[in-house]
Amino acid sequence: MKKLLIILVALLWCNVAVAETMEELLNDKYKITKEELVKFDRYAHKIFTLKKGKNVKVCTVKISILGVSHYSKCMTP
Numbered sequence: 185m186k187k188l189l190i191i192l193v194a195l196l197w198c199n200v201a202v203a204e205t206m207e208e209l210l211n212d213k214y215k216i217t218k219e220e221l222v223k224f225d226r227y228a229h230k231i232f233t234l235k236k237g238k239n240v241k242v243c244t245v246k247i248s249i250l251g252v253s254h255y256s257k258c259m260t261p
Contacts, residue, residue, distance in 0.1 A: 206243040206256035209234050214241060234258075 210216075218233035227248045234241045243258040 204241070204258050206232060206234070206245070206258055209236075209241055209243065209258060212236065214239075 214234040214236040216232050217235045220231040222229045222231060227246060230245045230247060230252075232243045232245070234243060240261060241258050242261050243256050245256045246253040
């Protein structure tokens, strides 16, 4: 069980190391094809679906009471 946990943490660490930002994807000619807003009590998340050919990425941007975060998190579904 401990080995499985170590492997899982290592894979997650590797995934974070190669994560791209939404700005990098847009500069790489990805196009926004869908936008969704998910609201919570004190903040919301704007979810963007980006496509380039057959490649699809999903990015989120946190929106708080203070405004939009400049940090985006993107991943391949």
